[in-house]
Amino acid sequence: MGFPLEMVCEVIQEHGEENEDKLLEELLTYSVLKSAPKSPVKVEPNPCSSDCAVSSWDDLSDSDDTSSDYEETTKSVSVSDGKLLSLVKMGYKEEESLIAIERLGPKSSLEELVDFISAAQVVKAEDVLLPSEDQPRYVDNAKLKKLRYYEYEVLGRKKPRVCEKKILNNEDDENDYDEVLHLPNPMIGFGVPTKSIFITHRKLPKEAIGPPYFYYENVALAPKGVWQTMSRFLYDVEPEFVDSKYFCAAARKRGYIHNLPIENRFPLLPLPPRTIKESFPLTRKWWPSWDSRTQLNCLRTSICSVKITDTIRKNMEDYDGEPPQHVQKEILYQCRTFNLVWVGRNKVAPLEPDEVETLLGFPRNHTRGGGISRTDRYKSLGNSFQVDTVAYHLSVLKKIYPKGINLLSLFSGIGGAEVALHRLGIPLKTVVSVEKSEVNRNVVRSWWEQTNQKGNLIDMNDVKDVGVECLEQMMNSYGGIDLIIGGSPCNNLAGSNRVSRNGLEGKESSLFFDYFRILDLVKNIMTNN
DNA sequence: GTGAAAATGAATTCCGTG
């Protein structure tokens, strides 16, 4: 077919030669990757190409976001209310939020409002020399940038020639404002163990460089503009989008914003099986030839009704051999949407909780026992990390911290991050784990004891309780924080939410701003010490 | 009260075709 021999050998070695389609797919992907001059993820090949570390994402700030176009005066009041609520949730005082909204107008974006408020805080702090308790005690580069924004755009002070303006103009020319975020295809980020990509280095924006290291996660298929906003808050680091189907037999499309090195990553061993049949050998016997699935869709928080599996069984029994095409199509549709597997003659079923645990890289029975219901197991697992994927990204820390790390784990859930680090053989010195759900905290605590951890595990209930004093005390008594991991709630972003998919300003997903707040606090405390 | 089962679309991306 015209593939180079060397490439074919490499792929066969990785995947065996039994499945021709699979081989072809791999080869095609391979050849695309090798020939493509442009990588799916943007990197800066060398510093001389641009004299600034600002990425192409940088232009969302200036008021032209889509929401402002269709807003009418009647609507703007409630929109403002929503923004006010969001700001208050983010920890700003109602009074200063109101002033910001009034000053910048109802059309202003949330980011502009935040910029305004924090800049105003800095100005106040400078004017008063002695900062009061409510004002930020730390001023970093990000704040200075916001200060400039405040002074120039709001106070109307005269503008010296600054780099930002020039960049802004250049980007205006390219008209990047409405550009939709490009998800890489294949979704392998900076590479996965089975498909290496030729990106070995990336240049981070200055403000993003650690310590501390941070690792933020959320669903890749969020509403438009969400990832741009999150990236902007997290120091303009470009997200790494990875589908866990390259690590296990189930898809899981996620974005990760982190400042970890990306060279010399290594995976957890053994590599998990990446097909349904290898993961569940017993299904081979019952799997119809016309069900062409080799991998599962995303593992979610609830399972399908018994009624559907029963209907499928009855439909199948109506026919001796293969059912007609339209019946096949209907059954396949159900199987795909509910992740059903063949467990008997004409019989499909959803996955058991322990099967989900295994697919996600957790020890079997990780979520079992301790008074946790089956429903809750599905819910917690559906909201969790895929451990192999996360571990691959975190593996670079092993060399950096051979003696172990101090971890601040926000929205810990059932402890995907902790399990990943443990499986990598990175000792956990002190782990501060913040998790709202009690059953999840119990799961992590139980795992901690089962695995005979030597360090300290500190539980916290609410990210709102994590403030300056708390962090300073923590860092003083335990010797700093090395890594801050968090996947903030996705439920207002996730596609399967039918009632409240209202984006980053949604009730739960707005907790992203607490991740940013806490990360920024830690950074400031560290640079000021 | 608890836990399981059942019912409830839309936003967005992907992909083949003209």
Next chain:
DNA sequence: CACGGAATTCATTTTCAC
């Protein structure tokens, strides 16, 4: 490239059985 159909998606609420 534009277009339209197919595919995918870390969920929430109500109902039911005990």
